[in-house]
Amino acid sequence: RKEVEQDPGPFNVPEGATVAFNCTYSNSASQSFFWYRQDCRKEPKLLMSVYSSGNEDGRFTAQLNRASQYISLLIRDSKLSDSATYLCAVNPWSNQGGKLIFGQGTELSVKP
Amino acid sequence: EAGVTQFPSHSVIEKGQTVTLRCDPISGHDNLYWYRRVMGKEIKFLLHFVKESKQDESGMPNNRFLAERTGGTYSTLKVQPAELEDSGVYFCASSQDLRGQGSTDTQYFGPGTRLTVL
Numbered sequence: 001r002k003e004v005e006q007d008p009g010p011f012n013v014p015e016g017a018t019v020a021f022n023c024t025y026s027n028s029a030s031q032s033f034f035w036y037r038q039d040c041r042k043e044p045k046l047l048m049s050v051y052s053s054g055n056e057d058g059r060f061t062a063q064l065n066r067a068s069q070y071i072s073l074l075i076r077d078s079k080l081s082d083s084a085t086y087l088c089a090v091n092p093w094s095n096q097g098g099k100l101i102f103g104q105g106t107e108l109s110v111k112p
Numbered sequence: 113e114a115g116v117t118q119f120p121s122h123s124v125i126e127k128g129q130t131v132t133l134r135c136d137p138i139s140g141h142d143n144l145y146w147y148r149r150v151m152g153k154e155i156k157f158l159l160h161f162v163k164e165s166k167q168d169e170s171g172m173p174n175n176r177f178l179a180e181r182t183g184g185t186y187s188t189l190k191v192q193p194a195e196l197e198d199s200g201v202y203f204c205a206s207s208q209d210l211r212g213q214g215s216t217d218t219q220y221f222g223p224g225t226r227l228t229v230l
Binding site for chain 1: 220221
């Protein structure tokens with residue numbers, strides 16, 4: 001079993017749709033969680049850190065469920081510019097360095 | 113503020129040759145990470161420097177890979193001799209160490225070096 005797993009998609013949605021991505025992680029001691037966005041042939045860019053209480057940034061909402069070991073990303077009112085690959089990343093422990101374990105990414109395509 | 117830079121952007125070499133990748137982190141960032149994405153797979157961690165010291169090199173595939181960060185500024189990753197399976201995109205990332213832990217600080221990625229081994 002992979003340490004971090006995501007549905008690879010692709011997700012094809014119309015503009016204005018709401019789309020949700022899930023990501024599961026296997027290490028229950030994991031401490032920090034992130035969503036990155038990666039455009040084609042570009043580097044990953046941090047979209048959001050994910051906190052236990054959940055957090056929202058405009059149209060984007062991230063949630064963490066420690067009991068079930070998954071994190072989610074909700075995108076509301078999707079735009080054409082949201083088309084990208086969304087990467088879930090987990091830091092498996094704290095105080096021992098910040099290496100990130102990535103999922104394979106979920107591709108999103110928003111159509112007019 | 114300049115971001116993380118990597119050189120070269122692309123490299124095509126033959127099996128058995130040597131290639132050296134360079135990463136310049138954001139100025140003042142003590143943490144420097146190397147990652148690799150092989151086609152069709154997820155991005156995988158290679159190693160982590162804190163200043164000039166190797167904090168974690170658990171992801172280095174084998175002894176054909178050598179990473180250095182002399183002086184705690186830029187880093188190099190040398191592959192010698194290169195094999196076909198080393199092809200992929202090599203990303204470098206850096207972060208500050210605001211709380212002395214390194215685990216929760218945002219990692220900023222460079223544009224990557226696309227390595228092709230023929």
